[in-house]
Amino acid sequence: xxxxxxxxxxxxxxxxxxxxxxxxxxxxxxxxxxxxxxNKTKYPKLKITxxxxxxxxxxxxxxxxxxxxxxxxxxxxxxxxxVTVLEDYKLRLSANPYLKEDLKKLxxxxxxxxxxxxxxxxxxxxxxxxxxxxxxxxxxxxxxARG
Amino acid sequence: MIPFIKxxxxxxxxxxxxxxxxxxxxAINKEIDKTxxxxxxxxxxxxxxxxQKLVNSGDLDVDVLANYNIIRYNTFHERxxxxxxxxxxxxxxxxxxxxxxxxxxxxIYVEIxxxxxxxxxxxxxxxxxxxWALPTYDIIAxxxxxxxxxxxxxDLYHEMGHxxxxxxxxxxxxxxxxxxxxxYDDEIQRVDAEDRDxxxxxxxxxxxxxxxxxxxxxxxxxxxxxxxxxxxxxWTNLKLTTLSSGKDRIYADSPSHPSxxxxxxxxxxMLKIMGHTAELTQIEESWKEFLAASNNPIPSNYNFIFPQSxxxxxxxxxxxxxxxxxxxxxxxxxxxxxxxxxxILNDAWNELFNNPDNFHAWEEERxxxxxxxx
Numbered sequence: 001x002x003x004x005x006x007x008x009x010x011x012x013x014x015x016x017x018x019x020x021x022x023x024x025x026x027x028x029x030x031x032x033x034x035x036x037x038x039n040k041t042k043y044p045k046l047k048i049t050x051x052x053x054x055x056x057x058x059x060x061x062x063x064x065x066x067x068x069x070x071x072x073x074x075x076x077x078x079x080x081x082x083v084t085v086l087e088d089y090k091l092r093l094s095a096n097p098y099l100k101e102d103l104k105k106l107x108x109x110x111x112x113x114x115x116x117x118x119x120x121x122x123x124x125x126x127x128x129x130x131x132x133x134x135x136x137x138x139x140x141x142x143x144x145a146r147g
Numbered sequence: 148m149i150p151f152i153k154x155x156x157x158x159x160x161x162x163x164x165x166x167x168x169x170x171x172x173x174a175i176n177k178e179i180d181k182t183x184x185x186x187x188x189x190x191x192x193x194x195x196x197x198x199q200k201l202v203n204s205g206d207l208d209v210d211v212l213a214n215y216n217i218i219r220y221n222t223f224h225e226r227x228x229x230x231x232x233x234x235x236x237x238x239x240x241x242x243x244x245x246x247x248x249x250x251x252x253x254x255i256y257v258e259i260x261x262x263x264x265x266x267x268x269x270x271x272x273x274x275x276x277x278x279w280a281l282p283t284y285d286i287i288a289x290x291x292x293x294x295x296x297x298x299x300x301x302d303l304y305h306e307m308g309h310x311x312x313x314x315x316x317x318x319x320x321x322x323x324x325x326x327x328x329x330x331y332d333d334e335i336q337r338v339d340a341e342d343r344d345x346x347x348x349x350x351x352x353x354x355x356x357x358x359x360x361x362x363x364x365x366x367x368x369x370x371x372x373x374x375x376x377x378x379x380x381x382w383t384n385l386k387l388t389t390l391s392s393g394k395d396r397i398y399a400d401s402p403s404h405p406s407x408x409x410x411x412x413x414x415x416x417m418l419k420i421m422g423h424t425a426e427l428t429q430i431e432e433s434w435k436e437f438l439a440a441s442n443n444p445i446p447s448n449y450n451f452i453f454p455q456s457x458x459x460x461x462x463x464x465x466x467x468x469x470x471x472x473x474x475x476x477x478x479x480x481x482x483x484x485x486x487x488x489x490x491i492l493n494d495a496w497n498e499l500f501n502n503p504d505n506f507h508a509w510e511e512e513r514x515x516x517x518x519x520x521x
Contacts, residue, residue, distance in 0.1 A: 008281055025215065
């Protein structure tokens with residue numbers, strides 16, 4: 001009779017999103033690091049392929065477009081964020097007054113295949129942090145539901 | 148920072164190695180389901196491979212990736228805890244009560260004609276967390292010492308319902324989601340058309356989401372349990388609802404669970420479909436008195452949250468779905484097996500009402516009897 005079945009499904013959904021977005025941001029971060037030749041020598045194992053970047057881009061575009069919609073007043077649907085944390089997630093996103101504008105710029109760059117620089121990655125870091133917090137708190141709920 | 152981050156990933160990997168060593172030791176109870184044990188070992192090994200891949204990728208050497216690597220560490224940590232909490236501990240704590248429940252659930256599955264693989268019943272829960280199921284892991288948890296009780300056992304059928312739902316969802320809910328969407332879409336349209344309070348729009352959206360993301364499943368599991376165990380499930384649910392009443396929560400819903408009041412209405416309708424008219428009259432009477440005595444507050448617009456028409460439609464769908472997958476109703480079990488476990492649970496409630504002073508001795512006797520039959 002506990003919440004565990006529902007929470008576990010929702011946690012799995014959030015982990016999947018969190019993993020995909022984190023890995024996509026890492027892909028862009030790697031690309032940015034490797035743009036500097038000195039880093040290629042400093043980190044010889046570090047690599048990123050065009051396919052990995054394309055995949056990262058397509059994941060981020062869909063994900064960020066959903067955030068844009070969520071930042072509108074009434075919109076409460078997401079294929080990425082489970083319903084249990086959706087309201088809190090939306091609230092945390094809305095707390096950043098510059099997010100809408102920064103997101104718009106980043107999405108334009110991604111859609112037009114323009115290079116994504118450090119200043120654009122900052123907005124992704126903010127979103128990732130929120131996502132990480134939501135995932136941790138949902139996990140805590142899942143663990144507590146079990147006792 | 149780099150050595151520290153690398154170090155915590157190595158620590159994680161070491162912990163997995165120790166858990167794997169425990170799981171392959173001879174101290175593990177031989178009765179534990181081999182597939183469950185093997186799958187647990189496999190999950191730990193896969194996690195270890197993922198950690199090793201990351202360690203070897205060179206990503207951990209890049210200081211500007213530290214932040215992202217910490218997120219990765221946390222995700223691996225949660226994955227490890229999930230395995231530990233829901234699998235490793237089940238295996239390590241597997242003992243006599245679990246062996247008893249294993250035999251009992253085998254018998255129940257034969258009685259109800261469920262062809263699914265039986266779940267592991269573990270006693271790692273407690274009275275507060277009560278019964279819970281994790282269908283993706285094939286486990287049902289019950290409170291420690293629960294092998295000595297009968298009155299809560301109807302809830303085991305509800306938890307089995309979660310596993311059945313996991314496999315047969317489309318057969319059970321059929322087109323109920325479309326019905327629910329239609330109902331709330333109509334109500335949302337009426338807000339504009341009839342100039343109602345605009346705050347009703349987000350209210351309706353929230354309730355629709357509750358139905359789609361959790362309530363359908365919970366109602367369905369109640370219906371399955373009622374189908375399988377009959378009136379005893381209603382009494383057990385009333386017992387559980389007593390706890391909510393003290394917190395004024397009989398009419399309250401949560402994102403995962405419908406209100407106790409609506410669940411009881413659903414259970415009553417299922418009993419009606421099944422033809423338990425006499426028992427239904429008795430339980431309904433107690434329920435009405437209970438509602439009046441507990442006098443819990445009814446939230447505004449409550450009639451739009453759990454409309455009877457949707458509950459009844461879902462109950463009909465689940466009844467038909469249970470027939471399609473060939474599960475035996477409570478009455479069919481009694482006809483075929485004379486004294487199935489579901490019958491003993493109904494007898495338990497009758498004994499409690501008719502001879503409460505003798506109930507403890509009666510219950511002990513029945514539990515011994517069940518043990519002998521297993």
